[in-house]
Amino acid sequence: MIAVHFGAGNIGRGFIGKLLADSGYETVFVDINEALIDAINEKQSYNVYYAEQEKRSFNVSAIRGLHSVKDEEEIIDVIIHADLVTTAVGAHILPHIAPLIAKGLTQRVSQSEQPLNVIACENAIGGSDQLKSAVAEHLDNQTTDTVERLIGFPNAAVDRIVPDQNQENLLDVLVEPFFEWAVDKKSIKGSIPPVQDVHFVEDLEAYIERKLFTVNTGHALAAYHGYQAGKQTIQDALLDQKVKEKVLQGLKETGRLICEKHGFDPDDHQLYIEKIIERFTNPYLTDEVTRVARQPVKKLGYNERLVSPVRQLMARNVVPEGLLNGIVAALRYDFPEDSEAVELQEKIQSYGVKKAFSQISGLEENGQIVEEISAK
Numbered sequence: 302m303i304a305v306h307f308g309a310g311n312i313g314r315g316f317i318g319k320l321l322a323d324s325g326y327e328t329v330f331v332d333i334n335e336a337l338i339d340a341i342n343e344k345q346s347y348n349v350y351y352a353e354q355e356k357r358s359f360n361v362s363a364i365r366g367l368h369s370v371k372d373e374e375e376i377i378d379v380i381i382h383a384d385l386v387t388t389a390v391g392a393h394i395l396p397h398i399a400p401l402i403a404k405g406l407t408q409r410v411s412q413s414e415q416p417l418n419v420i421a422c423e424n425a426i427g428g429s430d431q432l433k434s435a436v437a438e439h440l441d442n443q444t445t446d447t448v449e450r451l452i453g454f455p456n457a458a459v460d461r462i463v464p465d466q467n468q469e470n471l472l473d474v475l476v477e478p479f480f481e482w483a484v485d486k487k488s489i490k491g492s493i494p495p496v497q498d499v500h501f502v503e504d505l506e507a508y509i510e511r512k513l514f515t516v517n518t519g520h521a522l523a524a525y526h527g528y529q530a531g532k533q534t535i536q537d538a539l540l541d542q543k544v545k546e547k548v549l550q551g552l553k554e555t556g557r558l559i560c561e562k563h564g565f566d567p568d569d570h571q572l573y574i575e576k577i578i579e580r581f582t583n584p585y586l587t588d589e590v591t592r593v594a595r596q597p598v599k600k601l602g603y604n605e606r607l608v609s610p611v612r613q614l615m616a617r618n619v620v621p622e623g624l625l626n627g628i629v630a631a632l633r634y635d636f637p638e639d640s641e642a643v644e645l646q647e648k649i650q651s652y653g654v655k656k657a658f659s660q661i662s663g664l665e666e667n668g669q670i671v672e673e674i675s676a677k
């Protein structure tokens with residue numbers, strides 16, 4: 302079994318690559334980072350370490366690497382023969398890898414009727430749908446119909462905290478022991494050769510909103526409030542009671558939405574929140590506030606972890622003060638090494654908070670949410 306995985310970064314190697322190897326796949330990593338690809342081809346294996354007292358280690362082998370620009374022909378060839386295609390590049394990168402995936406799929410469907418599934422493992426609602434739309438822009442009409450018939454783009458929710466790495470061996474990855482990978486059952490074409498521990502679910506929206514609005518919203522709140530409080534790591538941020546209370550306030554608000562909308566049991570959801578706070582504070586991980594806060598422009602988007610639950614709660618006549626305060630903290634994020642933080646601050650300087658936030662979030666400039674934010 303051959304899997305092509307785009308993005309040999311933290312999640313690519315530390316999560317998806319490990320599960321694919323555990324399931325008996327040969328994994329072809331595609332990445333734009335030449336040093337990573339060279340190391341994969343030279344070493345042909347790496348270790349995944351668990352952030353826990355025992356520090357269990359797992360060897361990942363049967364891997365090779367291809368460079369997304371230099372090895373285009375080989376990537377197309379491997380897509381023709383693949384049993385599964387996955388990505389973990391960042392949702393904003395999906396449009397950049399779409400042309401290459403489109404070329405691979407065009408050649409594949411012209412010579413084979415074998416179905417294939419392409420799963421975007423990104424922190425985004427409808428990540429695979431986004432990739433499918435981007436791929437469709439590079440297909441001719443006839444190929445679009447055949448791709449529609451043979452190629453599935455099931456959405457997925459992926460959950461594992463993999464911080465930035467500081468390993469001696471470039472490829473090794475330290476990850477939290479917990480992980481969850483849920484894939485939308487209904488969009489699968491043909492079948493996916495088994496991948497260990499993947500859940501195929503009927504109602505992905507409930508899973509993904511529960512995950513995104515708890516793990517990612519909670520992490521974002523800890524990062525933006527932690528940054529304002531001068532904390533270096535998420536672990537330190539959550540040791541500050543004031544920051545922790547702000548995180549818990551926001552999670553209480555998203556919890557209300559998730560339970561009301563998707564019917565999760567409030568007591569079970571409270572345990573889910575507690576488990577997540579425990580994961581954030583894992584003492585065997587060092588997770589920089591600036592990693593979790595990265596790309597504030599993306600994170601303030603319309604369907605993202607802060608604005609989406611605020612929109613949905615306001616539509617239910619609830620004013621979520623904790624989440625609104627989280628947005629305010631995000632709008633103040635000015636880490637100079639994050640190009641989106643620089644862009645955000647420049648926008649605010651040029652247009653003022655109201656207009657800048659409205660442009661970034663896609664919310665109406667004179668709407669209630671933008672008014673609430675600018676009044677804070």
Ligand SMILES: NC(=O)C1=CN([C@@H]2O[C@H](COP(=O)(O)OP(=O)(O)OC[C@H]3O[C@@H](n4cnc5c(N)ncnc54)[C@H](O)[C@@H]3O)[C@@H](O)[C@H]2O)C=CC1
Nearest residue numbers: 308309310311312332333369389390391392423424462463
């Ligand atoms: N790190 C984490 O804890 C989690 C991350 N995620 C999601 O997983 C995705 C990846 O995140 P990370 O692995 O943390 O990021 P990362 O930055 O470690 O990995 C991304 C990889 O994509 C590669 N890449 C960028 N442009 C490319 C291109 N045009 N072609 C091929 N490869 C390209 C980069 O070189 C890098 O190796 C994101 O969508 C993130 O939201 C989801 C759950 C947890």
Ligand SMILES: O=P(O)(O)OC[C@H]1O[C@](O)(CO)[C@@H](O)[C@@H]1O
Nearest residue numbers: 424461462463516517520593595
């Ligand atoms: O910033 P992105 O692209 O969402 O990816 C990093 C994310 O990974 C996580 O650590 C775990 O999902 C998030 O909380 C964090 O925001």
